[in-house]
Amino acid sequence: MAVSEKVIYEYSTPGRGASDQWPAAVPEAALADLPAPLRRRAAPQLPEVGELEAVRHFTRLSQLNFSIDTHFYPLGSCTMKYNPKACNQYAMLPEFLARHPFAPESHGQGFLACMYELQEMLREVTGMQGVALSPMAGAHGEFAGVAMIRAYHRARGDLRRNEIIVPEAAHGTNPASATMCGCVVREIPVDAHGDVELEALRAVVGPATAGIMLTNPSTLGVFERRIEAVARIVHEAGGLLYYDGANLNAILGKVRPGDMGFDVIHMNLHKTFSTPHGGGGPGAGAVGVGARLLPFMPIPVVGKEAEGYRWLTEADLPQSIGRLSAFMGNAGVLLRAYIYMRLLGREGMQRVGEYATLNANYLMKRLQAAGFDAAYPGRRASHEFIITLRRQARELNVTAMDFAKRLLDYGFHAPTTYFPLLVPECLLIEPTETESREVLDAFVTALSQIQKEAEQEPGRVTSAPHTMPVRRLDDVRAARQLDLTWKPTAPP
Amino acid sequence: MAFIPHTSADVAAMLAAIGANSIEELFDEIPQELRTRALEGIPEALNEMQVGRLMSERARADGALMNFIGAGAYEHHIPAAVWAITTRGEFYSAYTPYQAEASQGTLQLIYEFQTMIARLTGMEVANASMYDGASATAEAALMAVRANRKSSSARILVPTTLHPHYRRVATATTHNQGLKLEELPYAAAEGTVAPAALARYEGEDITALVIQQPNFFGRFEDVDALTDWAHARGTLVIAVVNPTSLALLKPPGEWGARGADIAVGEGQPLGVPLSSGGPYFGFMTTRMELVRQMPGRIVGRTLDVAGKSGFTLTLQAREQHIRRAKATSNICTNQGLLMTAATIYLALMGPQGLQRTAAAAHARARELVAGLTRVPGVRQAFAGAHFHEAVLQLDRPVAGVLKGLAARGIAGGFDLSAYYPQLGHALLVCATETKTSADLERYRVALSEVMQAARAA
Numbered sequence: 008m009a010v011s012e013k014v015i016y017e018y019s020t021p022g023r024g025a026s027d028q029w030p031a032a033v034p035e036a037a038l039a040d041l042p043a044p045l046r047r048r049a050a051p052q053l054p055e056v057g058e059l060e061a062v063r064h065f066t067r068l069s070q071l072n073f074s075i076d077t078h079f080y081p082l083g084s085c086t087m088k089y090n091p092k093a094c095n096q097y098a099m100l101p102e103f104l105a106r107h108p109f110a111p112e113s114h115g116q117g118f119l120a121c122m123y124e125l126q127e128m129l130r131e132v133t134g135m136q137g138v139a140l141s142p143m144a145g146a147h148g149e150f151a152g153v154a155m156i157r158a159y160h161r162a163r164g165d166l167r168r169n170e171i172i173v174p175e176a177a178h179g180t181n182p183a184s185a186t187m188c189g190c191v192v193r194e195i196p197v198d199a200h201g202d203v204e205l206e207a208l209r210a211v212v213g214p215a216t217a218g219i220m221l222t223n224p225s226t227l228g229v230f231e232r233r234i235e236a237v238a239r240i241v242h243e244a245g246g247l248l249y250y251d252g253a254n255l256n257a258i259l260g261k262v263r264p265g266d267m268g269f270d271v272i273h274m275n276l277h278k279t280f281s282t283p284h285g286g287g288g289p290g291a292g293a294v295g296v297g298a299r300l301l302p303f304m305p306i307p308v309v310g311k312e313a314e315g316y317r318w319l320t321e322a323d324l325p326q327s328i329g330r331l332s333a334f335m336g337n338a339g340v341l342l343r344a345y346i347y348m349r350l351l352g353r354e355g356m357q358r359v360g361e362y363a364t365l366n367a368n369y370l371m372k373r374l375q376a377a378g379f380d381a382a383y384p385g386r387r388a389s390h391e392f393i394i395t396l397r398r399q400a401r402e403l404n405v406t407a408m409d410f411a412k413r414l415l416d417y418g419f420h421a422p423t424t425y426f427p428l429l430v431p432e433c434l435l436i437e438p439t440e441t442e443s444r445e446v447l448d449a450f451v452t453a454l455s456q457i458q459k460e461a462e463q464e465p466g467r468v469t470s471a472p473h474t475m476p477v478r479r480l481d482d483v484r485a486a487r488q489l490d491l492t493w494k495p496t497a498p499p
Numbered sequence: 500m501a502f503i504p505h506t507s508a509d510v511a512a513m514l515a516a517i518g519a520n521s522i523e524e525l526f527d528e529i530p531q532e533l534r535t536r537a538l539e540g541i542p543e544a545l546n547e548m549q550v551g552r553l554m555s556e557r558a559r560a561d562g563a564l565m566n567f568i569g570a571g572a573y574e575h576h577i578p579a580a581v582w583a584i585t586t587r588g589e590f591y592s593a594y595t596p597y598q599a600e601a602s603q604g605t606l607q608l609i610y611e612f613q614t615m616i617a618r619l620t621g622m623e624v625a626n627a628s629m630y631d632g633a634s635a636t637a638e639a640a641l642m643a644v645r646a647n648r649k650s651s652s653a654r655i656l657v658p659t660t661l662h663p664h665y666r667r668v669a670t671a672t673t674h675n676q677g678l679k680l681e682e683l684p685y686a687a688a689e690g691t692v693a694p695a696a697l698a699r700y701e702g703e704d705i706t707a708l709v710i711q712q713p714n715f716f717g718r719f720e721d722v723d724a725l726t727d728w729a730h731a732r733g734t735l736v737i738a739v740v741n742p743t744s745l746a747l748l749k750p751p752g753e754w755g756a757r758g759a760d761i762a763v764g765e766g767q768p769l770g771v772p773l774s775s776g777g778p779y780f781g782f783m784t785t786r787m788e789l790v791r792q793m794p795g796r797i798v799g800r801t802l803d804v805a806g807k808s809g810f811t812l813t814l815q816a817r818e819q820h821i822r823r824a825k826a827t828s829n830i831c832t833n834q835g836l837l838m839t840a841a842t843i844y845l846a847l848m849g850p851q852g853l854q855r856t857a858a859a860a861h862a863r864a865r866e867l868v869a870g871l872t873r874v875p876g877v878r879q880a881f882a883g884a885h886f887h888e889a890v891l892q893l894d895r896p897v898a899g900v901l902k903g904l905a906a907r908g909i910a911g912g913f914d915l916s917a918y919y920p921q922l923g924h925a926l927l928v929c930a931t932e933t934k935t936s937a938d939l940e941r942y943r944v945a946l947s948e949v950m951q952a953a954r955a956a
Contacts (some may be wrong), residue, residue, distance in 0.1 A: 011603075011807075012607065014607070014610070014611060014614075015611050015846055016611075016614065023849075024848075024849040024851055024852060025578065025847040025848070025849070025852065026851075026852070028576065028578045028847050028848065028852060029848065029851065029852040029855045029856070030576070030855050030856060030859040030932040031855070031859070032855055032858070033855075033858045033859055033861075033862040037858065037861065037862040037865070038747065038858055038861065038862075040865070040884040041719075041747065041748075041861070041884055042719060042884065044723060044749075045719050045722070045748055045749055046747065046748065046749060047745065047746070047747055047748055047749050047750060048749070048753075050746070050850040050851075050854060051618050051619045051745065051746060051750070051850055051853070052618040052850070053615055053618065053619070053845055053846070053848070053849050053850045053853065054615075054845075054846050054849060055849045055850065055851075056846055056847075056849070058578070058580060058847060061580065061843065061846045061847055062580050062584065064846070065584045065608070065842075065843050065846070066584060066587070067604075068603075068604040068605075068607055068608050069584065069587045069589035069590050069604050070589060070604065071602075071603040071604035071607070072589040072590065072593045072601070072602055072603070072604035072605055073593065073598070073601040073602065074588050074589045074590070074591070074592040074593040075588070075592035075593075076588025076589065076591075076592045077588065077589060078601075080594065082594055085594055087592075087594060088502070089502050090591065090592050091502060093547045093550060093551065095586060095591070096551075097550060097551060097554035097555075098554075099582075099586075100554060100555065100558040101558070101563075102558035102559065102561045102562065102563055103558050103561070103774060103775065104772035104773065104774050105563055105566070105574075105772070105773060106561055106773060106774065106775045107564075107566050107568045107572060107574070107773045107775075107910055108572050108773065108775050108776030108777075109568045109570055109572070109910075109913050110564060110566070110568065110775075110910045111564075111901065111902070111905045111910065113902075113905060114561055114562050114564055114905060114910070115561050115775065116560055116561065117556070117557030117558055117559070117560035117561045118557065118558075118561055118775055120557060120560075121554075121557055127540060128540065128541055130540070131538055131539075131540030131541055132538060132541065134535075143630040143631070143634070143777070143778070143834075144630065144830070144831065144832035144833070145831065145832060146819070146829040146830055146831045146832065147630060147634075147830075149829065150672075150829060154671070154675065157675060178820075179818075179819040179820040179821070179822075179823045179826070179831075180819050180820075180829050180831050182819075182823040182824035183819035183822075183823060183824060183826045183828065183829035184829040185824065186824045186825070186826070186829070187672075187675070187676070187828065187829045188675045188676075189675035189676045189677065190675075192823075192824040229528070230528045230529055232528055232529075232530070234530075234533075235530065235533075258529070260535060260538060261526055261529065261534065261535055262526075262529050262533045262534055262535055263535050266533050266535070267533055275832075277832065281502075283591045283592050283836065284592065284593065284594045284595070284832075284835075285590065285591060285593075285834075285835045285836025285837075285839070286590055286591075286593045286594070286595070286596065286602075286605035286608075286835040286836060286839065287594070287595040287596065287605070287609075287627065287628075287796065287832065287833050287834075287835030287836075287838075288595075288628070288778075288832040288833040288834045288835040288836065288837075289777070289778035289780075289832070289833075289834045289835070289836060289837060290832040305671075328671055329667055329668070329670065329671030330633075330664055330667045330668050330671055331634070331668060331671060331672070332630065332631050332633060332634065332668065332776070332777065333571050333572075333631050333632055333633035333662065333664045333665060333668065333765065333776070333779075334571075334572065334631075334664070334775075334776025334777060334779075335775065335776045335777065336776070336777055337777040337778040338774055338775040338776050338777045338778070339772075339774045339775075339777060339778050340777070340778055346550055346554065348541070349542070349544070349545050349550050349553070350501055350502075350544060350545060350546075350547065350550055351501055351502075351544055352501075352541060352542060352543045352544025352545065353537065353538050353539075353541040353542065353543060353544070354543075354544065355500070355501045355544050356538055356541055357535075357538065358500055358501075358503060361522045361525075362500075362503045362505060362522075364522070364525045364526065365505075365510065365513055365514075365517075365522050365525065366513075368517045368519070368525055369513040369516055369517055372516050372517050372518070373516060376516075386528070387525055387526075387527065387528050411598070412600065415598065415600055415601050420594075420598060420601060421598050421601075426820075440502070440503050441502050441503065441504070442504075443504040443505070443509070444505065444509045444512070444513060470804075472600050472601075475600035475601060475603075476600070476603045476809070477599070477600055477603060477803040477807055477809035478600070478803040478804045478805050478807070479600065479803060479804050480599050480600070480801050480802070480803050480809050480810075480811045481801045481802050481803070481804070482801070482811055482813070484801045484802060485799040485800070485801035485811050485813040486799070486813050486814055486816075488801075489787075489790070489799055489813070489814075490799055490800040490801070491610075491613055491617075491624045491625075491790070491797060491798070491799055491800075491813075492610075492613055492614040492617045492618075492623075492624065492625075493610070493611070493614040
């Protein structure tokens, strides 16, 4: 197992290269038409390495990572479930990979059929009227959703509505997306049980309200029980309801955003529909809309006609908020989500929410029994829940960060830490439905063991991790002495 | 159960531990009237064998055209090692590297990517990717408005030689924040930005100028003159570049006397398959002095408590999870896996391989244009050099010709007539190193047949 690996430039030897991968050199005369002032003077500084050197280097780098394929990864709000291999293999069939985005639709009917059926299935599981697939990540879907809300109000001549209401526990992308759409963000508090404070909501809605962005279950890991009242208050004030689909895994097949009264939603296909996270992306943030927002969907959307499938564009949706990607979004990610949904089928889809919830409630109960404090002990967990280590931080001077880092030594990826911000010293834990009871039990054992260490030899925990490729890193130095590209002379 | 390992004994034991009688009971906080009935619109499950068969049939239905389309997505050779490594579970199924100690592989790879992209563009810093070239261009416009403190107009000059979809994405992304994207026309004979078109902006407050090189027509803009023009009046320069071409062309960091301020582009040509349009990735670079205005993730090298070198996400105070409504952008998930592929691709190509790829693509495109313009009724739209694609003008509507070519197994190019009606029956064609002389000849013969058949009809 690799413990460290040189930067690839440190393997570089002038004149070496994977020359088998290169096309034949063309005579310089073939370049004579390129205007001399536009030519590059010196070759770009790229590494010069052989193929095996490169393969070993990148394989070793991969071994420095935790991943779902290698470790339990209970990162709250991220839905790190198994990414079935079949989804990857069949999305990467040669014909799919070779197809140019502007290839004729006559030679894309197989692909377009998958996209059309994906739109239809997503419509069904969310209870919305229309689905557009082009947003490329959750935040991109949020942008599309808020842009549609703005376009809706504008089309009605209601030009004052530029305020978006966001609960204080929301993901950071929610207020950031509202700002990207030129809106003003109004934050509202949640009560001691994790539900939105209705009085605060009533106080903030008005003629400037464009809409509210909600995650349900919320980022606190509990279902917003008064969702119907929230919907009524916002709708009566003339605003629309936005559903952040980050936590859709909790309710898949159990309750649909459309039935809860939401006007627009985004789905993180890289969470609920199991497409890979890829070390940071790609995702896919398909959006679903109710009847009022149908005309404003981002283009392109797949349409079905007598002669086959085709892309609908500006001509078909003249009120669309427009294009959000050069082509049609993350096609290959969408294919993976399609395959996943076909593998699950009707009943499998309903089992997702059930077993995700079973695992989360089981893990929460077992951790409570082991002496840990749940942030909302009187509530059902949704697909995730929060443990607060405030007591350990105060009494033992061992923080949530310390527990998280020590978990790495025990072979578990850490849960989400310090989010949501309003619960102190928190771990947001999302086991997902694809983990077995044995894995959950082992996780409880590890956390209990760390608790014991925190009591008996806290230094062991506060200086963790001890077995990773690196110990804790100096983030302040990283930000102050910026080293963002490799330079020939200076390791720090 | 698909991907759920629980036995009935597990479920019983787990429910007992929870103190619930059924899984159903766990949903008792959801109002009963909201509960979903059966999802009748979802088909019954298929097993993996059945799904494999279905997908293979769908893929076969799409067929395989010989591709001569570019227009922002380019067919290049992809070494087998690129995707063999990229799809390793350790890269494929990892999350964003927030836990640095357990994500050194992804973090170091991003650092290597940032280095390669910075060297290729001649810029000082790069981020860890944007969604695609179009969204990166839109974000660059927003960044320019933040970065150009001397300008208050939020006016951005956008040549019509920039990819038309990039212009539309930029408008859709920025108009709610009050940016004004103003179209700059091109010179009809050359297909490049007309210097005369700039004259009318003398003395006006312009925040930034966008320059695509090579431009959407495959032609070369006079990047030095345009850059110097902009800088002389306090206007920032946003370069939109093709990464393959940079092996041959002057990098944006060297444009004019001072270089471009922000350089972005579509990363797809670097080891990412065409795949009907995605996932691709955008790259974004800038000068060090503007790094705090750049959106997206950035990795830095630092030391651990024992003094060992390691990598971590840095400058996070720009980002949405810290700054919320005041962040530089809402971007969170990016296109990490595609950036991984591109890093491996660039390592395998190296400076020589990339240079040969760019040169071969250029030579093939010249050969293609020379052949196709021998066909009666076909002429080149713009005089002068082009990189690996060029605009042809036909003597009849392009749509019908493309249909005839598709029937002969050829994806003949991108129909410009809806986007540039002033060009008449215009077709954008592309060839890269993947095409042989025989392939180019096959296209010429097919086009000649289609044009002849149309004339006879």
